[in-house]
Amino acid sequence: MNRNVLDTYDIRLLSALQQDDALSLQCLAELVSLSASQCSRRISRLKAKGYIHKQVTLLNPQAVGLDVEAFVTVSLDNHTPDSATHFKEAILKMPPVMECHAITGSDGDYLLKVVAKNQQALSFFLMEELMKITGVSQIKTALALSAIKSTTALPLSL
Structure with missing residues (x-):
């Protein structure tokens, strides 16, 4: 299996895992039309090749008491490597920040997804x-009123 080259079985397997990582090997095998042992070998190989970054349990934010979601645009006062590094190190230590992206084409330098x-x-x-x-x-904050679409599944094509 070459990097960036997935066959139909790999794509089916990755798609199924993105939808429900708790599926048993037997259920996965039935979904992708392979044996359980073939699924197991493919999953191990996909992990080793870096296709599967990590496997986690996604929680319902409201169920655990996090009722507010906001998108925050952050601007830095100067754009030196040291200031960017300092900002990144600080953000990595802040649990309310779910995502942080360096951005362009906007009034800010970073876009954060924050829960509270x-x-x-x-x-x-x-x-x-x-x-x-x-x-x-400077910071600019937009509160999310509702989520129209929220997914962690990447769009894989067959």
Whole structure:
């Protein structure tokens, strides 16, 4: 199996795992029309080749008391390698930040996806933690009203 070359069975297997990683090998085998042992070998190979980054359990944020989701655009006051490194190191230590992306074509330098218990907790995080990172000059926050689509499954084609 070459890197970036997946056969039909690999794609079916990865698609099934993206939908439900808790499926037994027997169920996976039936879904992708392979034996359980073939599925097991393919999964091991896909992990070794880096196609499967990690396997996790996705939690329902509301069920665990995280009712607020926000998207925050962050601007830095200067754009040096040191300021970027300092910002990244600080963000990695902040549990409310679910995602952080360096962006272009926007008013900001980074786009964060943040979760919080409520608006008060979000406000505290923004003002007392995020804004206090040395080099942060501006933040803009958009609250998510509802999720129209939210998925972790990558669009794999057969």
